[in-house]
Amino acid sequence: MLSITDFRSGMPTGIALRDALPRASMNVEDAAEKIRPVLEDVKLRGAQALRDWAERFDGVRPKCLRVEAAELSKALEQLDPQVREAMEIAIAHNQAGHRAQLPNEQVTQIVPGGTVTQRWIPVERVGLYVPGGLAVYPSSVIMNVVAASVAGVEQIAVASPPQARFGGRVHPTILAACQLLGVSEVYAVGGAQAIAMFAYGAKGQAGLDSDTLCQPVDVITGPGNIFVAAAKRLVRSVCGIDAEAGPTEIAIIADSGANPALVAADMISQAEHDPNAASLLFTDSEELAGAVEARIVTEAKATKHSARVREALSGKQSGIVLVKDMEDAVKAVNAYAPEHLEIQTENAHELAQKIRNAGAIFIGSYTPVPLGDYLAGSNHVLPTGGTARYVGGLSVMAYLKPVQQVEYARTALKKMAHPLTAFADAEDLPAHQEAVNCRFS
Template sequence: MLSITDFRANMPSGLALRQALPRAQMNIEEAAEKIRPLMREVKDRGAGALRDLSEKFDGVRPEHLRVPEQALSQALQQLDPAVREAMELSIEHNRAGHRAQLPTERITEIMPGGIVKQRWIPVERVGLYVPGGLAVYPSSVIMNVVAAQEAGVSEIAVTSPPQARFGGGVHPTILAACQLLGVKEVYAVGGAQAIAMLAYGASGEAGVDPDPLCQPVDVITGPGNIFVAAAKRLVRAVCGIDAEAGPTEIGIIADSSADPTLVAADMISQAEHDPNAASVLFTDSEELARKVEAVIVPEAQATKHSQRICQALSGSQSGIILVADMASAIEAANAYAPEHLEIHTAHAQEVAEKICNAGAIFVGSYTPVPLGDYLAGSNHVLPTGGTGRYEGGLSVMAYLKPVQQVEYQREALKEMARPLTAFADAEDLPAHEEAVNCRFR
């Protein structure tokens, strides 16, 4: 099921190593061209287009694109108490984890009479996408909303695909999570059309919806399929986005001390998301590789979603990378830059300190990725497709703008007049010089 790539004798480096590692293929540009007309339709026709597109792609024509508040409160009332308890614990842990990310405002005296204050100002309005598809993700509601709330965002809109089995409404568990978090603006809109609605805003249908149905947002965050990712790319000129997320992926660094059953279980857990999900093991132990290979087949076949799991594990995006030593395993993992990186080694903390490219790092055999998916207090919206080399996961920073506030007194500006004049002359901008010197005549 899992292919083995043997790099023990000769492991490539740099770009060649990145290109040699398993990776799910995702053609964002092709997807963007397919959805460009759809995005324009939403921009031009608003709610009418949204209903038409829901009927086409989701198999249902929602009566209410904006979910009535009564449906939110009813969903929470009917929620399984055990699930509610788990959600409340997740919210509590995530509030603590995200509050710790908040930056501190600083005032720096550049010179006597001249200060620069570093401020962090939240955006006013955000749109949060929660995927539907093969599973329901109330955890994504929590990850997106808590980060925005802790950043101080004042307006939050959540959108998730309409479900035919719920009469064109959003899945009740998603609605319950929104109600728990105090989010009242929720839309039954999915896919690229949801991103268009959030970015451009949408007019309502006469006699059916309020007008406007949805106001445009400043930032859009949240995971989705390739068309959601492509839609985000198309709207970057009008609003901020978190990332163009691709299929989920897990990398595991393991040595001979690792338990093959645990390694296999964790690879299976990510493969459960999607047939395109990637599960990659980096190890210097051929014995461990063979044991994982032997364990993973019956375990994968015994699970509820065995078909998609087996498809993901046997795909070209998954496999075992056999290397000469732990230093090579670390190098290969950094080149791969996985969304999730688990470390199952005798000295896991030491290995973790050498990781510089990963969406999130899970240290030790008692820190599986599903803990981060739900309850660890970290965010599970993470960079995929190797973008962990230069991007981080979703945090309060996605909703904060760094703004420098400058204040100089008269004498401080006067002292800067001569060097400022020299700069202005060098750049042939005499009006810059005059804007300073006119203050002292």
């Protein structure tokens, strides 16, 4: 089922190594051209366009695009108590994890009488996208909303696809999570059209073109398919985005002492997300690789979403990478830059310190990725497709703006007048020096 890439006799370097590793093909540019008309239509026709595209893409025409308060309350009242308890634990853990990310305001005295204060100011309004295709993700509601609320965002809006089996309404578990988190602005809008609604705003609820359905936002975050990623790319000049997230990925570094049953279970757990999900094992043990392959063949048949799992694990994006030693495993993983990285080795902590490129790192046999998906206190909205080389996972920083506040006294400015005049002369900007020197005329 799993392809084998064997680097034991020699491993390429640089871009050649990156290209030699299994990877899903994801052409965001092609997807962007396909959905560009969707964004333009939503920008032009608002609510009417949102209903038309929902009918085409989601198979249902939602009656109400904005969820009513009574529906949110009802969803929470009818939520399974055990699921509610799990959500409450996840919220508490994520609040603790995200509060630790908050940067402190810092005042630096540059010269006597001259200070620069580093402030962190939250954006005013955000749009959070929660997918709802092959699976339903109340956990993504928690990850997005907690990060934004801890950052201090005042206006939080959530969008999730209308569900045909619920008559064009958002899945009730998603609504329950929103209610639990105190989010009252929720829309039954999915895919690229939701990104367009957040970026441009939308008019015309219930056919009244003078009404405003949704105001534009400052930042859009949240996972989604390739069309959501493409839509984010197209609107990033209008508002901020977190990242262009694609199909989920797991990479596992494991040595001969790892338990093949645990490795196989973790690879399957990510494969059940999506037929395009990537599951990769990096190991220097041929025996472990064979044992993991055998377990996967057996377990993949027994799991609920077996067809999806088998397609993901047999795709070109998944496989086993054999390496000479753990040092090469680290080099290969850093080249791959996975969304999730598990390290199941004897010296897991030591190896983790050598990892430069990964969305999140899970250390040891008792820290599986699903823990991070729900309850670990970390955020599960993470970079995919190798983008972990230059971007991190969703955090409070996605909603904060660094603003420097400068304050100089008269004496401090006077000491800077001479060197500032020299700079202004060098750049032939005499009005710059005059703006300073006129204060001492």
